[in-house]
Each structure stands twice: as C-alpha cells, then as structure tokens.
Amino acid sequence: xxxxxxxxxxxxxxxxxxxxRKLPPAVNLGVAVAALVVAAALVxxxxxxxxxxxxxxxxxxxxxxxxxxxxxxxxxxxARNRTMKSLIYAACVLAVLPLASVVWTLxxxxxxxxxxxxxxxxxxxxxxxxxxxxxxxxxxxTLEQVGIxxxxxxxxxxxxxxxxxxxxxxxxAATVRFFVDVMTGIPSIVAGLFILSFWVLIVSPxxxxxxxxxxxxxxALALAVLMLPTIVRSTEEMxxxxxGPLREGSYALGVPQWKTILKVVLPTALPGIVTxxxxxxxxxxxxxxxxxxxxxxxxxxxxxxxxGNQQSLALFVYQQAGDASKYAPARAxxxxxxxxxxxxxxxxxxxxxxxxxxxxx
Amino acid sequence: MGDYPSRxxxxxxxxxxxxxRHAQGAGAGVYPSSNDEPPxxxxxxxxxxxxxSVETAFRALSTAAGAMVLVIIVAIAAFLxxxxxxxxxxxxxxxxxxxxxxxxDAEPVFGIAALAFGTVLxxxxxxxxxxxxxxxxxxFLSHYAPKRLATPLGFVIDLLAAVPSVVFGLWGRDYFQQxxxxxxxxxxxxxxxxxIFGGEGPFGQSIMLGALVLAIMVLPIVTSLSRxxxxxxxGMNEEAALALGATRWEMIRTAVLPYGxxxxxxxxxxxxxxxxxxxxxxxxxxxxxxxxxxxLIQNGGNSIAANxxxxxxxxxxxxxxxxxxxxxxxxxxxxxxxxxARAIIYRRREFRDSAA
Numbered sequence: 001x002x003x004x005x006x007x008x009x010x011x012x013x014x015x016x017x018x019x020x021r022k023l024p025p026a027v028n029l030g031v032a033v034a035a036l037v038v039a040a041a042l043v044x045x046x047x048x049x050x051x052x053x054x055x056x057x058x059x060x061x062x063x064x065x066x067x068x069x070x071x072x073x074x075x076x077x078x079a080r081n082r083t084m085k086s087l088i089y090a091a092c093v094l095a096v097l098p099l100a101s102v103v104w105t106l107x108x109x110x111x112x113x114x115x116x117x118x119x120x121x122x123x124x125x126x127x128x129x130x131x132x133x134x135x136x137x138x139x140x141x142t143l144e145q146v147g148i149x150x151x152x153x154x155x156x157x158x159x160x161x162x163x164x165x166x167x168x169x170x171x172x173a174a175t176v177r178f179f180v181d182v183m184t185g186i187p188s189i190v191a192g193l194f195i196l197s198f199w200v201l202i203v204s205p206x207x208x209x210x211x212x213x214x215x216x217x218x219x220a221l222a223l224a225v226l227m228l229p230t231i232v233r234s235t236e237e238m239x240x241x242x243x244g245p246l247r248e249g250s251y252a253l254g255v256p257q258w259k260t261i262l263k264v265v266l267p268t269a270l271p272g273i274v275t276x277x278x279x280x281x282x283x284x285x286x287x288x289x290x291x292x293x294x295x296x297x298x299x300x301x302x303x304x305x306x307x308g309n310q311q312s313l314a315l316f317v318y319q320q321a322g323d324a325s326k327y328a329p330a331r332a333x334x335x336x337x338x339x340x341x342x343x344x345x346x347x348x349x350x351x352x353x354x355x356x357x358x359x360x361x
Numbered sequence: 362m363g364d365y366p367s368r369x370x371x372x373x374x375x376x377x378x379x380x381x382r383h384a385q386g387a388g389a390g391v392y393p394s395s396n397d398e399p400p401x402x403x404x405x406x407x408x409x410x411x412x413x414s415v416e417t418a419f420r421a422l423s424t425a426a427g428a429m430v431l432v433i434i435v436a437i438a439a440f441l442x443x444x445x446x447x448x449x450x451x452x453x454x455x456x457x458x459x460x461x462x463x464x465x466d467a468e469p470v471f472g473i474a475a476l477a478f479g480t481v482l483x484x485x486x487x488x489x490x491x492x493x494x495x496x497x498x499x500x501f502l503s504h505y506a507p508k509r510l511a512t513p514l515g516f517v518i519d520l521l522a523a524v525p526s527v528v529f530g531l532w533g534r535d536y537f538q539q540x541x542x543x544x545x546x547x548x549x550x551x552x553x554x555x556x557i558f559g560g561e562g563p564f565g566q567s568i569m570l571g572a573l574v575l576a577i578m579v580l581p582i583v584t585s586l587s588r589x590x591x592x593x594x595x596g597m598n599e600e601a602a603l604a605l606g607a608t609r610w611e612m613i614r615t616a617v618l619p620y621g622x623x624x625x626x627x628x629x630x631x632x633x634x635x636x637x638x639x640x641x642x643x644x645x646x647x648x649x650x651x652x653x654x655x656x657l658i659q660n661g662g663n664s665i666a667a668n669x670x671x672x673x674x675x676x677x678x679x680x681x682x683x684x685x686x687x688x689x690x691x692x693x694x695x696x697x698x699x700x701x702a703r704a705i706i707y708r709r710r711e712f713r714d715s716a717a
Binding site for chain 2: 085105106109176185197229321343
C-alpha cells in the first residue's frame with residue numbers, strides 16, 4: 001500500500017486543501033477601502049494634513065492591512081510576497097508622478113511663446129519691459145558648438161575605440177579602457193573649468209592680442225571632452241559585436257588590417273556607431289555649465305564660433321530663469337521646451353536606429 | 362621516390378616578381394639578414410613587412426587616439442592645479458576648514474568646507490531617496506512587468522536620462538518648490554523637535570528641494586543600470602529557486618539580488634558621481650548660503666558645482682582661481698567615486714567571465 005493511498009485521519013482530500021488558498025479579490029478591495037477610510041478619518045478628524053497625507057497614510061495602512069489579511073489566509077511567506085509586489089508597483093507610480101509633472105509643466109508653460117518671433121529674433125536690445133525677444137542666437141550657438149564638438153570628438157572617439165578593439169593589448173589598453181570609463185563620470189563643470197584654464201586663459205590670448213577671450217569654439221572643446229568617452233564606449237561595444245569570421249575572411253583575401261577595419265568592420269558597425277554618436281550629441285546639447293564658463297553667453301547673434309561670446313540654448317534657459325523681467329520665465333520655458341524637443345528627437349532617432357541595427361546582443 | 366626533383370629544389374619557383382617586395386622565390390632557404398625579417402624559407406613569395414606602411418601609420422594613429430584619453434585626464438588635473446595654486450597662495454584662511462567664500466576681496470578668505478559638506482549631503486540624501494525607488498522600478502521592469510509594458514517603460518526611463526539638467530532645475534524652482542514648501546511647513550509643525558526639520562523658516566529653497574530634484578535626475582541612471590544587471594541573472598538560478606517552492610519575492614531575494622549586488626553597488630556609485638557633479642539643477646534650487654547645517658528644510662544649502670555657476674560671473678582673477686581650486690576638489694571626489702565604481706564592475710566582470 002503506497003503512501004498516497006493511506007488515509008490520514010481527519011483530512012478529506014478536497015480541492016480546497018490540496019491547493020494553496022488565495023486571498024479573494026473582494027477582501028483585497030475591502031482592505032483598500034477600509035485603509036483609506038481610516039486614514040481619512042484620522043487625518044481630517046485630527047486636522048493634521050490634507051488629502052495628500054490621506055493618500056500616503058492610506059497606502060501605508062493598506063500595505064499593513066494586506067499583510068495581516070493575507071498572512072491569515074495564505075501564510076506569512078505569500079503575504080510577504082504580496083506586500084513586496086505592492087511596494088514595487090507603488091514605487092513605479094511614485095516615480096511616474098514627478099516625471100509626468102515635469103512633462104506637463106514643460107508643455108503647458110512652454111507653449112506660451114512658441115511663435116515665429118521666438119525662433120527668428122535674438123535678445124539684442126530687448127529690455128526688461130519688452131515682451132518680445134527670442135532664442136535665435138542661442139539655437140545658432142548650440143548648433144555650432146555641438147557641431148564643432150562632434151567634428152572633433154567623433155574621429156578621435158572612433159579611432160580610440162578601434163585601438164581598444166583591434167590593436168590594444170596588455171596593460172596599456174586595459175589602462176586606457178579603465179580611464180575611458182572613469183572619464184564618463186567627469187562632471188561637466190570640471191570639463192568647463194579645464195577648458196577655461198587651458199584654452200580661454202592660456203591659449204586664447206595668443207589669438208587676441210594678449211587678452212583672454214570667450215568663444216563658441218572653447219565651448220565646443222569642453223563639449224568634446226564630455227562626448228569623447230561616451231563615443232569611445234559605445235563604438236567599442238559595437239565593434240566587438242562585429243563577427244570575427246568577417247574579419248578573417250577579409251584577411252584571407254589578403255587585405256591588410258587597416259583596410260579590413262575601414263572597409264569591413266566599420267561599415268558593419270556603422271548603425272550602432274551612429275546611434276552612440278547621436279546619444280552623445282544629445283547629451284552635449286543639454287549641457288549648461290561648461291558653455292557658461294567658456295562661451296560666456298551673449299544677447300546678440302554671433303555666427304563666428306572663434307571670436308567673442310556665444311549663447312547656447314541651455315545657457316539661455318538658465319539666464320532667462322535668473323532674469324528679473326516678468327517676461328523672462330515665459331522665454332525660459334519655451335527655450336526649455338525647444339531644447340527638450342531637440343534632445344529627445346535626437347535620442348528617439350538614435351534608439352530607433354539602434355532597434356533596426358542587425359548587430360545586437 | 363626521388364625520380365623527380367621536389368619543387369623546392371627549383372630555386373626560381375614562385376618567383377613571380379610581382380613587386381619589389383617579392384624579391385625571392387620559394388625555397389631559396391636563405392636566412393634573414395636581420396632579426397626584423399621573417400625567415401624567408403618556403404614563404405618567400407609572401408610580401409615582406411615594410412618598414413613604413415599605411416598599416417603602421419593607422420596603428421599609430423589609433424593608438425594615439427586611445428592615449429588621448431589619458432592625456433586629457435592628466436591635462437585636466439595639471440591645468441586645474443596650475444590655475445588653483447596662485448589663488449590658494451593668496452588665501453588668508455585655511456582652504457580645507459574655512460566655511461566662508463570671499464575670494465574677490467582685497468584680503469581673500471575662502472574655504473571649501475561648507476561647499477563640500479553641502480555637495481556630499483545633498484548627493485547622499487538624493488541617493489537615499491532615489492535608490493530604493495530605482496531598484497523597485499528595475500525589478501518591476503526585469504521581473505514583474507509583462508514584456509509589452511516593460512519595453513516601452515524602459516524606453517521612457519532611458520529618454521528621461523537624456524533630459525537636460527537645466528530643465529529639471531527650472532521645474533524644481535518654478536513648480537516643485539511650492540509643494541516642497543508646504544511639506545516642509547508640515548514637517549516643521551509636527552516634527553520640528555528633530556533638528557533636521559527644525560528652524561524658523563523661511564522654507565522651500567532648501568537642501569530637501571535640491572535633493573529631491575537630484576533624486577529625480579539620478580533615478581533613470583540607477584534604474585537602467587541595475588535593470589541590466591538584474592536581467593543578466595542566470596535563468597537557471599531563478600528556476601531553481603522557483604522549483605524549490607520559493608515565492609516570486611523569495612526568488613528575487615535569494616537568486617536575483619545576491620547575483621546583482623556588485624552591479625547595483627556600481628550603479629549607485631555612478632549615480633552618486635552624477636549627483637556630486639550636478640551643477641545647474643542645484644544652482645537653481647538651493648538657497649545658496651555658506652554654512653554647515655544639517656537642517657534640511659530651511660532656505661539654504663550650497664554645493665561646489667552650484668557655487669561655481671553662481672559666483673563665476675563676478676569673480677576676479679583670484680576668485681576664478683578659487684573656483685578652479687574648488688573644481689579640483691570636486692574632480693578629485695568624483696574621480697575617486699568613479700574609479701571605485703569601475704573597479705567593482707571590472708572585478709565582477711572577471712568573476713563572471715571566468716565562471717562562464
């Protein structure tokens with residue numbers, strides 16, 4: 001007679017006690033309502049807060065009550081599982097709230113100055129009482145600085161990644177790789193201070209009769225310092241995904257290594273490299289601090305990145321935010337919206353490109 | 362056997378004379394004249410290595426590009442030191458312990474103490490708020506959410522990491538400040554007996570506002586890094602835990618979290634690095650005072666980076682040097698934090714690769 005067939009006295013094998021028991025959804029809902037009612041009564045009765053406190057306290061009571069109720073029905077382990085799940089869901093809701101608020105504020109406040117004037121004029125001769133004025137000069141500045149920065153950082157970054165993947169061996173390559181990672185974390189303001197002390201204060205006087213000079217090019221240098229490690233990292237990752245047989249096939253045909261890299265490896269990895277470059281450009285376009293330290297900001301249009309102060313979109317937002325004019329906040333929000341649209345468009349395009357990339361992990 | 366001479370006996374076989382580098386025929390069997398050249402036995406038909414070629418040039422170029430990173434890091438330290446030292450020599454106070462910041466006076470007195478304190482306090486507070494939430498979201502994305510929801514949500518989180526800090530700063534100052542002020546008044550009324558919530562006001566532009574804004578900014582970074590780590594948990598570990606009867610949370614606690622721990626620590630430290638260096642968001646939201654105070658809700662607070670942004674415009678030569686000196690301190694702090702984080706990641710990678 002097997003164990004299964006033995007009768008255990010007092011236990012009847014029904015579906016109820018061979019499955020684990022579940023807390024009915026109605027009880028779950030009941031606990032939620034009760035928790036809210038208790039919280040509301042407590043908060044409003046004692047007058048210690050408003051509806052926000054009711055919700056927070058209600059959520060806490062709900063978690064406690066759920067743990068208790070589920071613990072009675074399902075056992076402590078299942079109750080703990082349930083509570084952690086609720087906490088994790090609650091954290092998601094909590095995180096979405098401020099982010100939704102940021103987006104809503106940005107769109108609602110930023111829309112007020114979305115007119116042709118904003119994109120067609122600069123802040124030249126705009127006094128504190130003028131409602132007009134725009135960000136044309138700032139958009140020009142951002143595009144020029146980011147463009148020059150990309151021109152410097154992209155070749156350097158891609159070549160650096162080629163070194164790390166194709167040529168680098170041993171301790172030196174490991175050191176370079178380590179410091180590329182470390183460089184990713186350099187604060188933008190430190191990059192700004194570096195270009196300030198190197199380019200603006202030491203090098204630029206040679207081009208400007210001995211006087212230090214702010215310029216858009218200096219800002220581009222600082223942005224390039226910030227972009228370089230991101231480009232190296234993303235390119236390196238992409239080059240590593242290029243299949244080895246592709247390289248070997250090329251070598252077998254007698255193609256030298258440099259030609260293999262340029263004609264076979266790079267084109268294969270190109271979509272991924274472009275994605276990384278676009279992400280780093282998006283990050284650089286949003287930087288405020290380095291531009292403020294080395295380009296100085298300006299009210300007028302300056303097309304020449306090599307001489308004189310230049311504005312950028314992010315810096316424009318910051319300066320208008322600190323401006324005392326009652327029209328400044330509207331300009332700041334519209335510029336912020338423009339900046340976010342620019343950055344997000346680049347980012348989304350990069351991500352979509354990455355999705356179409358055939359070389360993926 | 363031996364009826365025909367072997368091919369290699371024919372000294373001219375394979376001597377195609379394609380280029381000047383194909384000088385010798387196969388089987389010449391000559392020893393190389395110098396150690397640089399490969400033995401030219403049967404392979405003599407292959408091209409010899411040229412002393413200078415595109416290959417050498419390309420290799421040198423890419424090596425130089427790789428070395429550029431080291432050059433830049435060293436240059437940052439060198440140039441910051443060169444500009445900071447003259448200002449530090451004019452300083453009449455102790456740079457490390459002084460809390461005031463008057464570098465533009467005729468008798469400059471300035472110190473990093475209050476600024477460094479504010480930087481560390483606001484960053485740690487921001488991490489304290491954001492790390493639990495970020496880990497919860499990462500777990501939600503990797504282990505709870507259905508794939509249809511997890512993919513777009515992860516996409517949105519990645520997008521948020523790209524939003525410029527000045528936008529968060531503007532939002533924090535113009536919009537978020539009011540709720541935080543109300544909350545601060547409430548905290549002060551009921552928890553005023555705690556020193557961190559004490560004080561007479563005014564409230565609002567406080568360490569708390571700065572730390573909350575920072576927390577929102579750090580959240581996407583910590584989330585996306587730890588989500589990646591959690592997703593790499595070996596499926597067999599998870600299945601083994603589930604097969605032993607673990608609930609989902611027990612599976613996460615016993616299989617996912619221990620596996621992801623080093624990665625999570627590294628993600629948190631990278632978030633810390635970003636929080637420490639954050640400039641504009643804090644320049645817009647903090648109250649900018651120069652004192653060391655643990656009070657979180659009264660107007661006040663400052664950080665190294667925010668101070669640079671705020672006082673740069675009216676700084677003279679000494680003032681600029683002083684700001685560069687403070688930037689050097691920030692550079693050193695973030696360098697240490699980042700190097701620690703990377704060292705953890707590297708050790709974990711070696712461990713994982715050798716285990717695989």
